[in-house]
Amino acid sequence: MTHADPTIPAPYEPSTVEPRWQQRWAERGTNAVDLDHTTRPFYSLMMFPYPSAEGLHVGNLFAFTGSDISARFHRLQGHQVFQPLGYDAFGIHSENYALKMGAHPMEMTPRNVSNFQRQLERAGLMIDWRYKVDTSRADYYKWTQWVFLQLYKQGLAYKKAGAVNWCPTDKTVLANEQVENGLCERCGTPVEQRFLEQWFFRISQYAERLLHNLDTLDWSDITKHAQRNWLGRSEGAELSFAIDEHSDYVRVFTTRADTIYGATYLVLAPEHPLVGTVTTAAQADAVRAYQDATKRQDLITRKSVKDKTGVFTGAHAINPATGAPIPIWIADYVLMEYGTGAIMAVPGHDERDFEFAQAFTLPIVRVVAGPDDRADTPLGDTAFTDDTGGRLVNSAQFDGLPVNEAKASVTAWLADGGHGTAVVNYRLHDWCISRQRYWGPPIPIIYCDACGTVPVPDSQLPVELPFLADFKPDDSGVSPLARDAAWYHVPCPACGAAARRETDVSDTFLDSSWYFLRYPSATRDDVPFDAARTRAWLPVDSYIGGNEHAVLHLLYSRFVTMVLHDAGHLDFEEPFTKFRAHGMIIREGAKMSKSKGNVINPDVYMEEWGADAFRMYLMFLGPYEEGGDFRDAGISGVRRFLDRLWSSVRDCSSDGVADAEVLRKLHRTIKKVGDDTARLSYNTAIAAMMEYLNAVRRGERNVHRDEVLPLVQLAAAYAPHLAEECWNTLGHDASVFDAGWPMFDPSMLLDDTVELVVQVNGKVRGKLNVAADITQDAAVTAALADANIAKFCVGEIRKVIFVPKRLLNIVVG
RNA sequence: GCGGACGUGGCGAAAUUGGUAGACGCACCAGCCUUAGGAGCUGGCGGGGCAACCUAUCCCGGUUCGAGUCCGGGCGUUCGCACCA
Numbered sequence: 001m002t003h004a005d006p007t008i009p010a011p012y013e014p015s016t017v018e019p020r021w022q023q024r025w026a027e028r029g030t031n032a033v034d035l036d037h038t039t040r041p042f043y044s045l046m047m048f049p050y051p052s053a054e055g056l057h058v059g060n061l062f063a064f065t066g067s068d069i070s071a072r073f074h075r076l077q078g079h080q081v082f083q084p085l086g087y088d089a090f091g092i093h094s095e096n097y098a099l100k101m102g103a104h105p106m107e108m109t110p111r112n113v114s115n116f117q118r119q120l121e122r123a124g125l126m127i128d129w130r131y132k133v134d135t136s137r138a139d140y141y142k143w144t145q146w147v148f149l150q151l152y153k154q155g156l157a158y159k160k161a162g163a164v165n166w167c168p169t170d171k172t173v174l175a176n177e178q179v180e181n182g183l184c185e186r187c188g189t190p191v192e193q194r195f196l197e198q199w200f201f202r203i204s205q206y207a208e209r210l211l212h213n214l215d216t217l218d219w220s221d222i223t224k225h226a227q228r229n230w231l232g233r234s235e236g237a238e239l240s241f242a243i244d245e246h247s248d249y250v251r252v253f254t255t256r257a258d259t260i261y262g263a264t265y266l267v268l269a270p271e272h273p274l275v276g277t278v279t280t281a282a283q284a285d286a287v288r289a290y291q292d293a294t295k296r297q298d299l300i301t302r303k304s305v306k307d308k309t310g311v312f313t314g315a316h317a318i319n320p321a322t323g324a325p326i327p328i329w330i331a332d333y334v335l336m337e338y339g340t341g342a343i344m345a346v347p348g349h350d351e352r353d354f355e356f357a358q359a360f361t362l363p364i365v366r367v368v369a370g371p372d373d374r375a376d377t378p379l380g381d382t383a384f385t386d387d388t389g390g391r392l393v394n395s396a397q398f399d400g401l402p403v404n405e406a407k408a409s410v411t412a413w414l415a416d417g418g419h420g421t422a423v424v425n426y427r428l429h430d431w432c433i434s435r436q437r438y439w440g441p442p443i444p445i446i447y448c449d450a451c452g453t454v455p456v457p458d459s460q461l462p463v464e465l466p467f468l469a470d471f472k473p474d475d476s477g478v479s480p481l482a483r484d485a486a487w488y489h490v491p492c493p494a495c496g497a498a499a500r501r502e503t504d505v506s507d508t509f510l511d512s513s514w515y516f517l518r519y520p521s522a523t524r525d526d527v528p529f530d531a532a533r534t535r536a537w538l539p540v541d542s543y544i545g546g547n548e549h550a551v552l553h554l555l556y557s558r559f560v561t562m563v564l565h566d567a568g569h570l571d572f573e574e575p576f577t578k579f580r581a582h583g584m585i586i587r588e589g590a591k592m593s594k595s596k597g598n599v600i601n602p603d604v605y606m607e608e609w610g611a612d613a614f615r616m617y618l619m620f621l622g623p624y625e626e627g628g629d630f631r632d633a634g635i636s637g638v639r640r641f642l643d644r645l646w647s648s649v650r651d652c653s654s655d656g657v658a659d660a661e662v663l664r665k666l667h668r669t670i671k672k673v674g675d676d677t678a679r680l681s682y683n684t685a686i687a688a689m690m691e692y693l694n695a696v697r698r699g700e701r702n703v704h705r706d707e708v709l710p711l712v713q714l715a716a717a718y719a720p721h722l723a724e725e726c727w728n729t730l731g732h733d734a735s736v737f738d739a740g741w742p743m744f745d746p747s748m749l750l751d752d753t754v755e756l757v758v759q760v761n762g763k764v765r766g767k768l769n770v771a772a773d774i775t776q777d778a779a780v781t782a783a784l785a786d787a788n789i790a791k792f793c794v795g796e797i798r799k800v801i802f803v804p805k806r807l808l809n810i811v812v813g
Numbered sequence: 814g815c816g817g818a819c820g821u822g823g824c825g826a827a828a829u830u831g832g833u834a835g836a837c838g839c840a841c842c843a844g845c846c847u848u849a850g851g852a853g854c855u856g857g858c859g860g861g862g863c864a865a866c867c868u869a870u871c872c873c874g875g876u877u878c879g880a881g882u883c884c885g886g887g888c889g890u891u892c893g894c895a896c897c898a
Binding site: 234254267338343551621631675688689691757761762799 | 865
């Protein structure tokens, strides 16, 4: 930037300043880290984006900027910071968009990626781009397939035919986590039940560890809470009910073993394997009809229907406590996926059983009495479900026992009789990873008539995804890859006979479940992750992302990390030491969406206000972990601050000495900005910088160099381009990010005199400027010398509360 | 239905352990500068009152010398989970 007339001061012009520094960072390798030689490594990770064709979203930039500030701050604090970024480019999202546009994902994805890349570079993030990953490239998914094989070798990947969630629009299977209220989370279509052969990961085997380890993690509480909820630990008992005239038993899971005497019937899920065995000839037609009806039902109607339906099987089981025969029913309010797929119904003490018993006039027995009830108090029109205050009744030798004790006693008694055991049940299901789609990594398995299921040997990875001109999914229940015979016909790796590849691809969430391991080793094509680098840089020190991934990505990543740890590939079992969920940016109280026409295009704002101003505004509009409402008007305030910072630096002088009061304020500001930035309280850190700059400039005074120079360092993480420009203008050749964080002098934080608030009976009546170390007695004397305070001190002083340096409260009366 | 988070000026918000409620910013008002201002600078800005003061953090109650903050009850917003046995 040149100015013809040197007497006209140069204004702050982001459109020239920002590209200049971006270029200089690239030339000097400012953002590059030497991963192999490091003393204080800090791995700062942000959730990588799906490279949408629409380009970077403000939500992306909000998330990335928050992570970038944390990364730059740690660097200023003396860490070597590794902050990579890449693209989650595989998946249904990209594939659907390509279908819609009549494009092919293989040529569309690189285009989207390069557009994203351009926007990200414009935003000025401190990314080491040498370590970029792209999940849709063979050099990445080769190792995704390797991860699959690791699970397979551990016996944690298995193929099972079973009921799965099928989206008729996306024409693929969905994981349970991808179904919301019976609808496909992606397209909103009601999900159907289908019976298909699918690959699953045994994540349920890790449920206890996934739950237990949460206590050790420094994560947002809301995220931990969501995971605990999802894992759904439930303590109870598994009880066996003998079936009349059969050798089989019905196993049920219950959390209320104490109510066994009130179990008046059993219910099996319609698809329960015992249904066929126990159903009597007389009931066979009715049962089959009911099974067919529920099978056809999609999950949405099934879940919203409150009216209970069901059919009697004709069979009876024996209640192990009472010895009485009780009928066995089937009903769709019992879910095959949870517990054992069968329940003992206690209509007296469970809402659902009560409704069902009423609908089919089954016996309802009270076995728990509340504090005000007697054993024969009628239940009325609702079940008594309180499991804390009651005592057992009509329960033989357990009568009178409080419910909380009875749970254990009854379970123990039943166990003694061989009728059950105490168990812990989890809601978490195994992870279905098969997808009958095109745009994903082929599952590296080969089927051979002679050898059976054969894993692709590591040496034959990657199993490359072939170019398919027609990649449109169909209703067949198999992937479009099943149309490419030339691709799927392969010799068996074990015996050489003609064999056939698995044609399904894996879930996108498998791609992202290990990408953080890949970044530091993205330059290596001989290993998935280099041992030394992994040891030096992992686990991730700071992970920032959206809480919408609280149960999907974050749970899968933890699981895969544990598996790789157990296989001896990693020396840690939790991938993310610290995780913080950022908030969401909304606009006019609503999520941004194309249909509402309220989407912000970051390019436009960065163009008009500069990337620094835009970054800083996003961080200033609300608490980072809560997000906030985007309002155009707000940017000007932040931009004004940057303009003033620049002109203060441009016009400052090093003559004389800095103002002592201003310096005192500076040291307090250094401390506050540091503390606030460390805890992601970016909005208040920015406010503190603004407050300080206001103090520096108050009254159009001459600004001293020593007053603004440290402020440039404080602002660097927030407005990196401008900070570099200022730092350079102040005579430094090297980057401000190598200048370190300014030290504050703790002695400068303490004032000699303080303003002491004086209250009388808890109400503020005056303020005194007193020595910081004033004694209580001296403060009272000083306060009473103040006419206005003395005025309120009528009567005798009963009590004095003195908080040094803050407050004096005189209680009179 | 169960669980979490939240509720503060015209607006976005701050108040980290109970200690001056409203920092910082937007908008607005007044003034300065200017040929001009959608620029810059200075000051004001919860409500009432000339003032001393009074009043005020969703509502009601409690604990405390003192409550936006803690406790009990209610209302509202919002996000998870949801026939989970």
